[in-house]
Amino acid sequence: MKIPSRSDVEALDRSDPLAPMRGRFHLPEGMIYLDGNSLGPMARSVPAAMDTTLREEWATGLISSWNNAGWWDLAITLGDRIGQLLGAQSGQIVVSDSTSVNLYKALHAALALRPDRNVILSEAESFPTDLYMIEGVLQACPGSECRLVDFSEPGLNDALDDQVAVVLLSNVNYRSGALLDMQAITRKAHEAGALVVWDLCHSAGVIPMELDAWDVDFAVGCTYKYLNGGPGSPSFIYAPKRLHDTIKQPLSGWWGHAAPFAFETGYRAASGVRAFLCGSQPILSMAALAAALGAYDGVELADIRTKSQELTGLFIELVAANCPSLGIASPCDGQVRGSQVALAHENGYAIIQAMIARGIVGDFRAPDILRFGFAPLYIRYVDVWDAADQLADILNTHEWREPRFQVRSEVT
Ligand SMILES: *Cc1c(COP(=O)(O)O)cnc(C)c1O
DSSP: OOOOOOHHHHHHHHTTTTTTGGGGOEEEEEOOOOTTTSSSOOOHHHHHHHHHHIIIIIIIIIHHHHHHTTTTTTHHHHHHHHHHHHHHHTTTEOOOOHHHHOOOOHHHHHHHHHTOOOOOEEETTTTTHHHHHHHHHHHHTTEEEEEEEOOSSHHHHHOOOEEEEEEEEBBTTTTTTOOOOHHHHHHHHHTTEEEEEEOOOOTTTTTTOOOTTOOOOOEOOOOOOOTTOTTOOOEEEEEEEEHHHHHOOSSSGGGBBOHHHGOOOOOOOSSSGGGGGOOOHHHHHHHHHHHHHHTTOOOOHHHHHHHHHHHHHHHHHHHHOOOOOOOSSSSSSSBBBBSSSEETTTTTHHHHHHHHHHHHHHEETTEEEEEEEEOOTTTTTTHHHHHHHHHHHHHHGGGGSGGSSOOOSSSS
């Protein structure tokens, strides 16, 4: 098969229905940003929206803005907007806290719904905070334990016995980019009597899904990756209406109280998904997120998915052809691949630094993974071609061996 030339892929950009969406983002001149799966770029609409929130709502409206500027309901209204990307009807998602904190709420609540069972089942390859938060939940729930499987369909089948209360899995693995079948696994877990908690950090905004129709019990995810909410923007948590009357989330703060401004002595949970709130919300960060989500207006997730598979498939094809020293650590089958590509090389860190020096930004995940995210709203086919071309050059010239590329930073 003929390897696509640069002009071949330029033609793909010309016929790309999502091409105009790139204009919705501020992207530094001369940079190819393949790290939107770690921190999404800023949408152009954000500074003006933040300015309004700062000058009109905070500086002028002051405390009245909780009532008059939509601040009080922002956690819910943002959740509803995100729900449109996840197949969730309104009133089932709130935006608040970090993914780590929301994992705690969801896992603890799920365990409590299965009092005759005591096992949280997850994957050894999970993002570490997911595993750390399981440890925290186990400490708070005496008698509970964690079982880690090496994920594979048979592995999950064997592990799903009648002690499993809850299964926590990432829809897309943060390192390999492997995509799990949420619908099938949710069904399997339910057949075994367990609940599921899905971590959507690497799939929200790039993978079409139907949380309601697939009967998902809980889901959590970041807003600063593909949803472009900005550094540290709050995460979201989904719990379906069918569970609202029975769920108890453990972080019983006043924002989740039925009547926060009654200042009662005892806790009474709010009805609905509001019960998942804990304390005051980061309104400035949420204002940025609200504006950023506008970048999804008028966009079909099916188009995003199609382009995502083409971008990642093109990158894999070019790397396989031109960079024989790199291992492909992501699934080669586009159907089971998220929107990122992981490559393996023992000097991965230095190679990534050499690419960053050339304006191509990916990241490194220890011990040996070079990770590249392809966000279809703003990445062009020609960016993929150029990134693969530069990568091949860095490997062929051994440029990555320069001492300046060996120095490790805190965030990799
Ligand atoms: C990015 C990411 C997180 C981040 O958690 P925070 O608490 O929001 O920092 C959690 N889980 C997964 C799978 C991630 O990729």
